[in-house]
Amino acid sequence: MSLAALSLSPVTEFAAPSRSAAAGFAMRLVEPRDWDDAIAGFDGVCQEQLASFAEARWPGVALEPQLFTLDGEVVGGCLIMVQPLPLGLGAIAVAKWAPMLRRTETADAGAIYARMIDALSAEYAARRRMMLSVLPRAALGSGNAEYEHLLQCGFRPGARLLFPDRYIVNLRLSDAEQRASLQQKWRYHLNKADKAGLRFEAAGPERRAEFDALYEQMVDRKKFPDHSAYGTVPALLAIDNAALRPELFFVRQSAADGQGEIVAGAIIFKAGDRAVYLYGATSGAALELRAGYFLHWHIIRWLRDNTEARWYDLGGTDGFQGLHQFKKGMVGERGFIAPVPPVANYAEHWWPRLVGEGAFAGRELAHRLGRYVDRLRPDRAKPDQHRGAE
Missing domain, CATH: 3.40.630.30 (Gcn5-related N-acetyltransferase (GNAT))
Known part of the structure; x- marks a missing residue:
C-alpha cells in the first residue's frame, strides 16, 4: 500500500486489530525510556516531544509515547501527556507540537498526519473517553493546514497564546x-x-x-x-x-x-x-x-x-x-x-468536554492573574529591557 492511498476519512474503529492490519497503518505504545531515540531522526522532532523534557517539566503527568507505522515503516509519532483532573473527574490527553511527522516534505505528509489524528481521537476521545487537546506548531508558510484539518475533524478552538507570533x-x-x-x-x-x-x-x-x-x-x-x-x-x-x-x-x-x-x-x-x-x-x-x-x-x-x-x-x-x-x-x-494556532480540543462525550474545557479555563485564568500580578511589581523590568536585544 502506498502512502498516497491513505484515506483522510475518520478511522472510527482504528483500535480494532483487523481494521489496523487491513489498512497497514498502526499505532503502538512504546516505553518512555526508548522514546527519544525512536524519534531522534524525525523532521518534526522538537523539545516538547522528548520524554527527557516532559519528565522534568511535568512530573505529575503520565507519558504515553505513541509510534505510528505504515506497512511496518515508522512514519510519525506523538508523545501524549495524560493529565489527571482534580477529584477524580477524569483526564485530559495533551499533545503539544504534535503529532510529529518523520518526514515533513513528502507528498503524503498531510495524509499521514490525518491518519495519526484519527488514531489518537479513536484511542483517547472515543475508547478512553477523554478530551484530546492538540497544539500544532506554527506553520512554515501561509495558513496552518494541520490546524485547519483539526477543525474539519470536529476539534473546537481552545485557549490561544497571548502573543502567538x-x-x-x-x-x-x-x-x-x-x-x-x-x-x-x-x-x-x-x-x-x-x-x-x-x-x-x-x-x-x-x-x-x-x-x-x-x-x-x-x-x-x-x-x-x-x-x-x-x-x-x-x-x-x-x-x-x-x-x-x-x-x-x-x-x-x-x-x-x-x-x-x-x-x-x-x-x-x-x-x-x-x-x-x-x-x-x-x-x-x-x-x-x-x-x-x-x-x-x-x-x-x-x-x-x-x-x-x-x-x-x-x-x-x-x-x-x-x-x-x-x-x-x-x-x-x-x-x-507565523502565529502558533489556538489549542484544538476534541471529545466524543459531553462529560469529558465539560470538565476538560473547565480545567483549561481555570488554568488560563490563573495564568492571566499571574501576569497581572507580575505587571504590578514595583521592581519589574521595563518592557524593552526584558530579554532585550543584547
Missing part, C-alpha cells in the same frame, strides 16, 4: 544572502559587533555551570519573573543521544590573556528541520557590545553548517516591542513571522 529565520542561505536578508538596522548593529573584539564559542554540556551563572546574573539584573522551563536544562544537556542534546554557545569579549569575560550565551535545540532558540543570557556589558547580534549571527551560520535544519525558530516576544524589533530584523526578507 513566532519568528523564523531561513538557515539555507549563504553568508552574503543572509546578510542581505537582514533588516538594515540589524545589519548595522552586526557590523558594529564584528568590530567589538568578540569571539564565538561552541561549547559542550560540561560548561553548563558557566551558562547557569550568566543566566542567574541576567535574571537578577533585569528582575523579571522567570516562568520558563529553565529547570529542565540539566536533563536536556544530559541526553546521551548527541543528535537530540541541545547545543551551548557563548560569546566572549577578547582580552590580552586570550580569555576575556563571557558576555552572552544561548542554548539551542538543533534536531529536526527546525532548530529552536531555547534560552539566552547576557551580562551587563552585552548591550554596548551588541553581543546578541554577534551571538545569533554565528548561531545561524553554525546551524547551517553543522545540522540538517532548514529553519531557526526564535520563539516569541511576550509582547515586548524591543524584542519584536530585534527578532523581526533577524528574520529579514527571507524568513517569516
Whole structure:
C-alpha cells in the first residue's frame, strides 16, 4: 500500500486489530525510556516531544509515547501527556507540537498526519473517553493546514497564546544572502559587533555551570519573573543521544590573556528541520557590545553548517516591542513571522468536554492573574529591557 492511498476519512474503529492490519497503518505504545531515540531522526522532532523534557517539566503527568507505522515503516509519532483532573473527574490527553511527522516534505505528509489524528481521537476521545487537546506548531508558510484539518475533524478552538507570533529565520542561505536578508538596522548593529573584539564559542554540556551563572546574573539584573522551563536544562544537556542534546554557545569579549569575560550565551535545540532558540543570557556589558547580534549571527551560520535544519525558530516576544524589533530584523526578507494556532480540543462525550474545557479555563485564568500580578511589581523590568536585544 502506498502512502498516497491513505484515506483522510475518520478511522472510527482504528483500535480494532483487523481494521489496523487491513489498512497497514498502526499505532503502538512504546516505553518512555526508548522514546527519544525512536524519534531522534524525525523532521518534526522538537523539545516538547522528548520524554527527557516532559519528565522534568511535568512530573505529575503520565507519558504515553505513541509510534505510528505504515506497512511496518515508522512514519510519525506523538508523545501524549495524560493529565489527571482534580477529584477524580477524569483526564485530559495533551499533545503539544504534535503529532510529529518523520518526514515533513513528502507528498503524503498531510495524509499521514490525518491518519495519526484519527488514531489518537479513536484511542483517547472515543475508547478512553477523554478530551484530546492538540497544539500544532506554527506553520512554515501561509495558513496552518494541520490546524485547519483539526477543525474539519470536529476539534473546537481552545485557549490561544497571548502573543502567538513566532519568528523564523531561513538557515539555507549563504553568508552574503543572509546578510542581505537582514533588516538594515540589524545589519548595522552586526557590523558594529564584528568590530567589538568578540569571539564565538561552541561549547559542550560540561560548561553548563558557566551558562547557569550568566543566566542567574541576567535574571537578577533585569528582575523579571522567570516562568520558563529553565529547570529542565540539566536533563536536556544530559541526553546521551548527541543528535537530540541541545547545543551551548557563548560569546566572549577578547582580552590580552586570550580569555576575556563571557558576555552572552544561548542554548539551542538543533534536531529536526527546525532548530529552536531555547534560552539566552547576557551580562551587563552585552548591550554596548551588541553581543546578541554577534551571538545569533554565528548561531545561524553554525546551524547551517553543522545540522540538517532548514529553519531557526526564535520563539516569541511576550509582547515586548524591543524584542519584536530585534527578532523581526533577524528574520529579514527571507524568513517569516507565523502565529502558533489556538489549542484544538476534541471529545466524543459531553462529560469529558465539560470538565476538560473547565480545567483549561481555570488554568488560563490563573495564568492571566499571574501576569497581572507580575505587571504590578514595583521592581519589574521595563518592557524593552526584558530579554532585550543584547
